[in-house]
Amino acid sequence: MCTTCGCSDGALPRLTDPATGEILTLDTAAPPGARATPPDGASDPAAAVAGAHGTTVPLEQAVLAENDRLAERNRAWLAARGILALNLVSSPGAGKTTLLERTLRNRTDPPSIGVIEGDQETQFDVERIRATGCRAVQINTGTGCHLDADMIAGALDRLAPPPGSLVMIENVGNLVCPALFDLGEAAKVAILSVTEGTDKPLKYPHLFRSARLMILNKIDLLPHVDFDVTACIAFARRVNPDIEVIPLSATRGEGLDDWYAWLNRQRDDIAGGHRPDRGEPSVARPLRPRAG
Amino acid sequence: MHELTVARRIVEVCAERAGEARVRRVTLEVGTLTCVMPEALRFCYEVATRATPLEGSELEILACPGRSRCRRCGREVTMFDLLAACECGSVDLDPPSGGDELRIRSMEIEEMS
Numbered sequence: 001m002c003t004t005c006g007c008s009d010g011a012l013p014r015l016t017d018p019a020t021g022e023i024l025t026l027d028t029a030a031p032p033g034a035r036a037t038p039p040d041g042a043s044d045p046a047a048a049v050a051g052a053h054g055t056t057v058p059l060e061q062a063v064l065a066e067n068d069r070l071a072e073r074n075r076a077w078l079a080a081r082g083i084l085a086l087n088l089v090s091s092p093g094a095g096k097t098t099l100l101e102r103t104l105r106n107r108t109d110p111p112s113i114g115v116i117e118g119d120q121e122t123q124f125d126v127e128r129i130r131a132t133g134c135r136a137v138q139i140n141t142g143t144g145c146h147l148d149a150d151m152i153a154g155a156l157d158r159l160a161p162p163p164g165s166l167v168m169i170e171n172v173g174n175l176v177c178p179a180l181f182d183l184g185e186a187a188k189v190a191i192l193s194v195t196e197g198t199d200k201p202l203k204y205p206h207l208f209r210s211a212r213l214m215i216l217n218k219i220d221l222l223p224h225v226d227f228d229v230t231a232c233i234a235f236a237r238r239v240n241p242d243i244e245v246i247p248l249s250a251t252r253g254e255g256l257d258d259w260y261a262w263l264n265r266q267r268d269d270i271a272g273g274h275r276p277d278r279g280e281p282s283v284a285r286p287l288r289p290r291a292g
Numbered sequence: 293m294h295e296l297t298v299a300r301r302i303v304e305v306c307a308e309r310a311g312e313a314r315v316r317r318v319t320l321e322v323g324t325l326t327c328v329m330p331e332a333l334r335f336c337y338e339v340a341t342r343a344t345p346l347e348g349s350e351l352e353i354l355a356c357p358g359r360s361r362c363r364r365c366g367r368e369v370t371m372f373d374l375l376a377a378c379e380c381g382s383v384d385l386d387p388p389s390g391g392d393e394l395r396i397r398s399m400e401i402e403e404m405s
Contacts, residue, residue: 055316055403057309059396063301063320146294177294179327205374206327238383239374 013151016138017158018126026139026154067181070149074156074184078167084263084270085167087183089207090191091200092173095217097125099191099250099259100168104132106256111267114161116169118147125170135159146177149184166267179206186266187212190243194218194227201236209240213262216247219254298328298394299336302351303344306399310345313401317350324372325358325391349399358391 012025062068078085088096097117104113115136117125126138137159139151152169161167169185171178178188190211192200195218201208208214214236216229233245246262248255306315322328330353337351358371362378362385369378369385377383 056398056400058398059305059309060398061305061396063298063305063394063396066301148297176327180294202375206325209374241384241387 013142013144014140015151015154015158016123016126016140018123018130018136018138024154024158026151064180064182067149070153071182071184074149074152075186077156078184078186079270081161081163082271083161083163083165083167084267085169085183085185086266087169087171087178087185087188088191089171089175089178089188089211090173090193091175091196094173094191094193094196095250096170096173096191097128099215099217099248100170101128101132102250102253102256103168103259103263104129104134106260112162112165114159114165114167116147116152116155116159116167118151118170118172120144120172135161141172145172145174146181147171147183148181152183164271166263175200175204175207179210186270189213189215191215191217192232194222194229195225198226198228198232199235201232201239205239208236208243211240211243213244213246215259216245217250219247220249220252295328295332296336296340298333299340302337302396303340303346305396307345310399310401313345315346315349315399315401317352317400318346319352319354319397319399321354321356321393321395321397323356323358323391323393325374325388326394328394330355354397356390356393358388360385360388362386 015024015026016022017024074085088100090096100115104115107113113134115126115129115134117129117136117138118141119125119138120141120143122140123138126136129136137155139147139155141147141151147169156167159167169183171183188207188211190208190213192214194216197203201214214233216232219229222229229247236243236245244262246255246258248259250256302318302320306318322330322333333353334351341347341349355372358376360369360371360376361367362369362380362382364382364384365378365380367378367380369376371385371388371391375383376385378385
């Protein structure tokens, strides 16, 4: 047990498919062969080497190599199917689920959207997403503070997103840890709500550095809070000069067209580079807000 | 938080390679621009190594700064954090190279008798 944050060895992440009611621990979520295999190598026990050549054993191994390898596998799997996957990251309560609900309800035509929900506990978010008619699975990380590539491999296996679709991964609400773990997504989208404070991009620079887009949510509340949009964007660009920014209100709808246009551009990029191995080629269809 | 995941991976990798031997020291390169806190990592390392061949071993952390160039004056800038500024005062820097290392360089193990 980690006494800093309560992380423990005991609780395995769980994957819930609300469509079937199945709950799987992520160690066994996928059929054999579909999931991660241990890395190769690690053949000769180093003790033998040490006995002959001394006591320092060179390793030169990236600590997160295993996660990165699985993330690349996810990325290749998604690319082969022309699927755009986005990793939505924010602090708890910034409006990730509300933005997703709104996006899902507004879509009027394909592409289909699948959602992977990540939370420490509860099925609340997956039920909210499913209420929109969208296919969704829930990952509960237990005491874990972020999703990792292995969890996503299991979730993709269960979600089975169709070619050419869009997969939204809602990470655990946390402005720190998700920055470190590649899931195989095409891009991270950081969501910051104006109630959180102008200086968050500087206080949590890693997350904003790793994101392609920053969404400033809850702009309908700007008259009521002390938040400087211009300064916030400048802070975000200080840690990430190339970050794109879209201010919007997921509840009131302002700015959502810009978000949909951004999504369409990402989809076009994916579709442009998509060379399907087999099956019908994916066609990027525009995501249009429903009129009225 | 994520430092515990990192510490556990270090233990897995090193224990697997060490075989029967006890590990005395692990040398780790940590970029100063990663979101890994050395103090938190040391704490988690102590917890994660318990009852493993790494128990009681020393964790040596080599800090690796990032390098960048000032877009205003062209100077090279060594980045110890993501909010680094150039001597000229500018914070308009090229995206850094390096500084994102998180790599086990080596480990020192006891001689087998």
